[in-house]
Amino acid sequence: MRLQKAADDAGVDSGSPPADRSVLQDLHTTSSGETIGEGSLVQFVGFILDAHHSNVSKGEGVNCKRKGRENNDIHIVLDETKSVSDFCHTVTAEISPHFRPEDWDSGVLEELGRPVRLTGQLFFDGSHSPCRPGHPTSPKRASVWEIHPIYQIDVCRNTSLSGCRADDDSKWIPLDQFETADEAQHEAAEDEE
Numbered sequence: 001m002r003l004q005k006a007a008d009d010a011g012v013d014s015g016s017p018p019a020d021r022s023v024l025q026d027l028h029t030t031s032s033g034e035t036i037g038e039g040s041l042v043q044f045v046g047f048i049l050d051a052h053h054s055n056v057s058k059g060e061g062v063n064c065k066r067k068g069r070e071n072n073d074i075h076i077v078l079d080e081t082k083s084v085s086d087f088c089h090t091v092t093a094e095i096s097p098h099f100r101p102e103d104w105d106s107g108v109l110e111e112l113g114r115p116v117r118l119t120g121q122l123f124f125d126g127s128h129s130p131c132r133p134g135h136p137t138s139p140k141r142a143s144v145w146e147i148h149p150i151y152q153i154d155v156c157r158n159t160s161l162s163g164c165r166a167d168d169d170s171k172w173i174p175l176d177q178f179e180t181a182d183e184a185q186h187e188a189a190e191d192e193e
Contacts, residue, residue: 003028003036003122004130004143014144017126024124040122044093044147045156045166048116049084050077051109054094072097073148074106075139080161082113087140088131093118093147103176104153112155115164117172119152 004014006028012018027037036042054075074095077087084090095104109116128144129137154172156164164171173181 001143003145007124007145012124012126014126015129018124021124036122038122038124041119041151042122042147043117043119043166044078044091045115045117045161045164046078046080046091047082047114047161048076048109048112049079049082049087049090051075051106053106074100074104074109076109076118076150077141078118086136088136089142090140091143091145091147092125092139092141093120093150096149099149099151101176103179108175109153112178114159115156115161116175117152117154117156117164117166118147118150119154120147120150122146123148 007014007024010023010027012023018024021038024038026035029035051074054073076093076095077090078093079090123146125144125146125148128139128141130143131137131140153175155175155178157171157173158164
């Protein structure tokens with residue numbers, strides 16, 4: 001939200017991609033003193049509310065208008081709570097088809113039901129607009145800043161956000177190892193019974 005405000009304050013219009021993207025770099029200083037903007041590597045911890053392949057019938061311009069799930073981004077709606085009635089309070093991340101392991105599937109992501117830690121680059125998607133008071137947009141989102149592309153997806157060992165600090169690697173399992181780890185935990189529990 002602070003990045004969206006910084007872009008707004010810098011006069012960057014949402015709804016049309018800026019011709020000069022340099023204004024989007026080093027745009028905001030975080031509470032820890034780091035300067036971030038477009039291209040910065042970031043992590044976000046939250047819940048996946050929705051994950052779907054985008055534009056599978058027509059294809060996305062960014063992916064050369066190629067049709068089908070395998071050729072299009074997975075759009076992920078994120079929030080700090082498990083259930084939100086209004087997506088105008090959410091943020092977006094996208095998985096590019098150019099870097100997507102097989103187990104990074106929209107169905108798998110939606111079924112996790114626990115916090116995830118997404119690592120990737122900040123991207124200002126100026127082709128969209130954020131929701132404004134009394135003016136929802138499509139797609140609904142609080143900010144047009146996205147994590148896009150995603151480079152790493154980790155699943156928290158705990159089910160509550162409070163038990164999933166981003167900087168505590170002991171709490172996180174890479175998505176490709178999560179199902180295996182989950183099965184091993186179930187087998188261990190059955191052996192104890």
